[in-house]
Amino acid sequence: MARFKFLVAALAAASLWAPGASATVLDNVKQRGVLNCGTDNTAPGFGYLNTKTGKIEGLDADFCRAMAAAVLGDASKVNFVIVTDKSRFNALQTGQADVVFAHTTVKPVRESAIGIDFLPINFYDGTGMMVKSASGVKSVAELDGATVCTTQGSGTEATLAAFVRARGFKTTKVLTFENLEKLFGALQSDRCNAMSTDKSALAAWRGNSGKPDDYTILPETLNKSPFAGFVIANDSRWRNLLRWATFALFQAEEWDINSANLADRMKDESAFVQKFLGAKDGFGKDFGVADDFVASMIKSVGNYGEIYDRNLGPKTPYFIDRAGTPNAMWTKGGAEYSPPWN
Amino acid sequence: MTTLALRWVHRNLFAKPFDAALSLVIIPMLAWAVYAFAHWALVEAHWQVVGGSFKVLMTGIYPxxxxxxxxxxxxxxxxxxxxxxxxxxxxxxxxxxxxxxxxxxxxxxxxxxxxxxxxxxxxxxxxxxxxxxxxxxxxxxxxxxxxxxxxxxxxxxxxxxxxPGFEVWGGLLLSVVLTIAVSILTLPFGILLALGRQSRITSLRVISTAYIETMRSVPLILVVYWIWIIVPLLAPDTSVPGLLRGMAGFALFFAAYVAEYVRSGLQAVPKGQIEAARSLAMSSWTLNVDIVLPQALRVVVPSLVGQILDIFNGATLVFIIGLTDFLRAGQMILADPQNSGRTYEIYVFLFAVYLAIGGAITYASRRLEAHLARGSR
CATH class of the missing domain: 1.10.268 (Topoisomerase; domain 3)
Incomplete structure (x- = not known):
């Protein structure tokens, strides 16, 4: 048994060691000329296949494209490695993916025990509530005395119980259902006044219901489930590049630099903006990529706001309002924040 | 004609009071279910989604x-x-x-x-x-x-x-090709394992038995996932496509079951024939290839064909290593907002196709059994 444990430990160590054997992922990617980016293909709004165009779309997929544009100067030089909740960490550890964007919640054990480093948070998910629009409910404060439903044995159940206690709702009932499908069915049939689960999942069920306008996702978020991309641990050169590439997407939104006005902004009067975009003497060289890597990203996928609106904005079926949530820019009271670029 | 039909109904559905009661309960329920489904399928369902995404269902993201x-x-x-x-x-x-x-x-x-x-x-x-x-x-x-x-x-x-690269294979095509490739790969491997388990050489017998019993006591998904992880660790500089790793996992797993089927066939060959062959100083090779295996395989062919169905149905598990099989292709289509609310259409279509293919394989297995039985009469 002891020997067996040793074998397992050796295997685990080897799994962490193997990709580290090569100097940095950055060199591998540049040599290969293609970024292997892990993403889901069945997550509405985050990573899914557009059957008309045959392209993978979604917030996560656009982050893959942005990273390919940053590293290789071309957003099309991305190879989507399809991962699932089960395989996403192993795909990275075994070197099959250079970076993974797969609606993954940032949690301490994932960095301490699994051997990955998270990139900046690019979407703040969390438990939310969805009601029928006809009910006229606009805020969770109005749910006193209502029947609120969720799935059995999920973390949401505990969140919901704490929420009901904290608000001092006396007559609010919490019902649980076996799975999301039954849960949504219960909301449709008015057995529940509100259904509660992760907001991204609420948006997907609302969008896929056929009549999205019949349902409203309430603005409040009851707990935290921030999503971020991640790379293999102990490769700071690679991680720092992608970290700042992600920040650049936030900064571009803050400075209102988008894919439409990029050409004008390259000639901006502000020296900070010119340096940021790499029009002259940019940041790229020291990160080991082209000086105008930020401009490449904006040109192909746009700033963070454009990416968000394309996939989760009001014109999509999976609309998740940014206003009043951490997904808003910090200038608007949200948490999307880039350290300064100067 | 009507009297014939009435007599058939009387004899088969209302012969005894209990039969009559059962029929009265089940027939209306069945009729209602058929009507409800037909109404949905012919009136409410939007089958355009199947045509619109047919390419993805069949081939995934194949260019x-x-x-x-x-x-x-x-x-x-x-x-x-x-x-x-x-x-x-x-x-x-x-x-x-x-x-x-x-x-x-x-x-x-x-x-x-x-x-x-x-x-x-x-x-x-x-x-x-x-x-x-x-x-x-x-x-x-x-x-x-x-x-x-x-x-x-x-x-x-x-x-x-x-x-175009193994990573773009998907849909029904992937499921079918994987099933066929695995079915063929498992055959020689399984036969060797079965012979090894019967072998007079102890080390061969122990290794074969250990392999077969190990594989039969772990779940398929574990083997597939394990192969998927272990190959890049053993050979970090080569990139073996996920599809080939998946196939290897399936082949290693199902070979153990093939070995057990073949073993049952081997045991069906009368001992006397083997002893006779040995007393004629026949080599082990000639004995196995010309005398034992043809008879043993004849017995187990229907089971082996039946196992193809197991492999085909098991192929839905490859989604876990990032491959887009037929079922996953359906789910991928449903994740696209353009197809929102078409869950039932897609799943009914998947069900029908799985049923048709499963039915064809079962039929082939039965016909083969009848055919082979005729030969041995």
Whole structure:
């Protein structure tokens, strides 16, 4: 048994060691000329296949494209490695993916025990509530005395119980259902006044219901489930590049630099903006990529706001309002924040 | 005519009070279920989603300008299926009528769902299958020639499909090709394991037995996932495509089951024959290849064909290593906002296709059993 444990430990160590054997992922990617980016293909709004165009779309997929544009100067030089909740960490550890964007919640054990480093948070998910629009409910404060439903044995159940206690709702009932499908069915049939689960999942069920306008996702978020991309641990050169590439997407939104006005902004009067975009003497060289890597990203996928609106904005079926949530820019009271670029 | 029908109803449904009660409960329920489903399928359902996403369902993200490769595979598969059928089933008048109707229906359905061009290709492929069926039967072709033809077909499919890269394989195509490749790979491996388990050499016997029992006591998904992880760790600088790793996992797993089927066949061969062969100083090779295996395999062929169904149904598990099999392709389509609210249409379609393929395999297995039983009478 002891020997067996040793074998397992050796295997685990080897799994962490193997990709580290090569100097940095950055060199591998540049040599290969293609970024292997892990993403889901069945997550509405985050990573899914557009059957008309045959392209993978979604917030996560656009982050893959942005990273390919940053590293290789071309957003099309991305190879989507399809991962699932089960395989996403192993795909990275075994070197099959250079970076993974797969609606993954940032949690301490994932960095301490699994051997990955998270990139900046690019979407703040969390438990939310969805009601029928006809009910006229606009805020969770109005749910006193209502029947609120969720799935059995999920973390949401505990969140919901704490929420009901904290608000001092006396007559609010919490019902649980076996799975999301039954849960949504219960909301449709008015057995529940509100259904509660992760907001991204609420948006997907609302969008896929056929009549999205019949349902409203309430603005409040009851707990935290921030999503971020991640790379293999102990490769700071690679991680720092992608970290700042992600920040650049936030900064571009803050400075209102988008894919439409990029050409004008390259000639901006502000020296900070010119340096940021790499029009002259940019940041790229020291990160080991082209000086105008930020401009490449904006040109192909746009700033963070454009990416968000394309996939989760009001014109999509999976609309998740940014206003009043951490997904808003910090200038608007949200948490999307880039350290300064100067 | 009516009296005949009435008599049939009386004898089969209302013969005894208990039968009558049961019929009165079940028949209306069944009728209601059929009516509800038919009403939904014919009136409410939006079947355009199946036609619109047919390409993805069938081939996943296989490049659209390379689809001729997929059509080549379809035609080859039809011809292979036809040739296999030709060995055991006579293309009689009833069968040919059914098949002719099937060919026409396939063509029309595909033509309506996608376009006329695809409909013609589908009908052509099905017709090719029928031609192979009749051809093999009438020429009374040698089994060995047909079998090597089938192998050549599989190799041809792989060669033609692979240029755009294994990672773009998907949909029903992936499920079917994986099933066929694994079914073929497991055969030699499984036979060797079975012989090893029966061997008089102790080390061989222990290793084979340990392998078979290990594989049979772990779940398929574990083996597939394990192979998927272990290969890049053992060979970090080579990139073996996920599809090949998945196939390896399936082959390693199902080989153990093939070995057990073959072992049961080996045990069915009378001991006296083996002793007689040995007393004639026959070598182990000649003994196994010429005397034991032909008889043993004949007994287990129906079980092996049945196992193809297990492999095909198990192929849905490859989604966990990032491959887009038929079921996953359906889920992928449902994740697209353009197809929102079409859950039931897609799943009913998946169900129908799985049922049709499963039915075909079960039928083939039964016919083979009957065919082989006739030979041994």
């Amino acid at each position: 659209a300008d390379q689809l001729w490769r997929a059509w080549f595979s379809v035609a080859t598969l039809c011809a292979m299926f036809g040739a296999g059928l030709g060995l055991s089933v006579r293309p009689g008048r009833a069968a040919s009528t059914v098949v002719a109707l099937g060919v026409a229906l396939t063509g029309v359905m595909v033509a309506v769902a996608i376009d006329v061009h695809s409909g013609m290709l589908a009908a052509g492929s099905a017709a090719l299958g029928v031609a192979a069926w009749c051809g093999v039967h009438h020429l009374a072709a040698d089994q060995r020639i047909v079998l090597s033809g089938l192998l050549a077909g599989v190799v041809a499919i792989f060669v033609v499909l692979s240029p």
